[in-house]
Amino acid sequence: RILAGLQKPSAGEVLINAQIPVKAGDMGVVFQNYYLFEWRTIEQSLLFAARKNVALKGNEKETIETLSSAFHLYEHLHKYPQQLSGGQRQRVSILQQLLKGSDFLLLDEPFSGLDVCMLDKVTALLQQVSVSAELKTLIIVSHDISTSVALSDTVYILGMQPGKEGATIKQEIDLIARDLAWKSDIKKHPLFAETIEEIKACL
Numbered sequence: 080r081i082l083a084g085l086q087k088p089s090a091g092e093v094l095i096n097a098q099i100p101v102k103a104g105d106m107g108v109v110f111q112n113y114y115l116f117e118w119r120t121i122e123q124s125l126l127f128a129a130r131k132n133v134a135l136k137g138n139e140k141e142t143i144e145t146l147s148s149a150f151h152l153y154e155h156l157h158k159y160p161q162q163l164s165g166g167q168r169q170r171v172s173i174l175q176q177l178l179k180g181s182d183f184l185l186l187d188e189p190f191s192g193l194d195v196c197m198l199d200k201v202t203a204l205l206q207q208v209s210v211s212a213e214l215k216t217l218i219i220v221s222h223d224i225s226t227s228v229a230l231s232d233t234v235y236i237l238g239m240q241p242g243k244e245g246a247t248i249k250q251e252i253d254l255i256a257r258d259l260a261w262k263s264d265i266k267k268h269p270l271f272a273e274t275i276e277e278i279k280a281c282l
Contacts, residue, residue, distance in 0.1 A: 081093060082101065082106065082185055082218065083101070083103065083105075083106045083108045083185055084101040084102045084103045084104070084105055084106070085103050085108075095183070105181070105183065106181055106183040106184065106185050107176035107177075107179050107181040107183065107184040107185065108176065108184075108185045108187075109172050109173050109176050109184070109185070109186045109187060109189055110172075110187050111187040111188045111191070113165070113168040113169050113171070113172040113192075114172065115160040115168060115171060115172060115175070116160070117159065117160050117161060118159075119159070120156065120157050120158060120159055121147075121152065121155055121156050121157070121158055121159075121160070121163070121171055122143065122156040122157060124160075124171070124175060125143045125147070125156075125171070125174060125175055125178055126139055126140070126143060128175045128176070128178040128179045129142060129143055129178040129179075131179050131180070132178060132179055132180030133180075134180055135178070135180065139178075142178065143156075143178065146174055146177065146178070146204075147174065149200065149204060150170045150171075150173075150174050150200070150201070150204070151170070151197065151200075152167065152170055152171060152174065155167060155171075165192045166192040166193055166194065166197065168192075169189070169191075169192040169193065170193075170197070170201065173186070173189060173201065173205075177204070177208060182212070182214045182215055182216060183216050183218070184208070184215075184216070184217045184218070185218045185220075186217065186218070186219045186220070186221075187220050187221075188220065188221050188222065188223075189201070189205075189219060189221065190202075190221060190223045190226050190227075191221075191223070198226065202226055202229065202230060203263070205217060205230055206229075206230055206261075206263065209230065209261075210261055217230065217231075219231070224275055224278055224279065225266065225275055228254065228259070228265075228271070228274060228275060228278070229265050229266055229271075231254055231260070232253075232254050232255050232260035232261065233251065233252070233253060233254060233255075234251070234252040234254060234274075234278065235248050235250075235251055236248070236249045236250045236251075236252070236278060236281045236282070237249065238281070238282070249281060250281055252274065252277070252278070254274070257270055257274065258270070259271055259274060
């Protein structure tokens with residue numbers, strides 16, 4: 080909420096590009112409760128998001144059709160959120176933020192409601208988004224260590240530390256230095272498994 084500009088920090092500030100204070104609306108946010116417009120159909124909600132993305136001007140509907148098919152949502156476009164399962168709502172929420180085209184996308188437990196097959200598809204799409212532009216940044220808060228690491232170039236392990244209030248960064252792992260970033264088959268890399276075990280040991 081602080082990173083998204085929805086809540087003021089008790090100290091310090093969040094800056095975009097090291098100079099502009101963040102404000103609500105600057106970042107795309109996928110909350111864990113998958114907030115959607117309950118009074119709009121899925122297509123109407125996605126179209127509302129796509130129209131905020133200048134890069135999609137004139138191609139909003141075509142892009143929605145393509146991405147909704149990739150997310151297995153095409154047949155649900157004319158339904159309302161209350162007619163969808165939790166996993167479907169989650170996919171709509173992620174897709175909605177992808178369509179907005181923000182350079183910053185914050186995701187809170189984005190993999191929790193996905194089955195194994197859909198998890199691979201969503202992971203692949205998020206990976207494409209993360210490398211689509213130099214400034215495109217995904218910040219993922221998740222307990223799904225393996226999937227999160229597979230998508231990341233940097234890992235921050237949060238936890239309680241003696242003498243410090245609240246959760247703080249206990250360790251930072253540079254996945255670029257380990258040659259573990261931006262690879263589609265990264266889970267097959269021996270060092271990937273070692274990194275996962277290293278992270279678990281810190282929790």
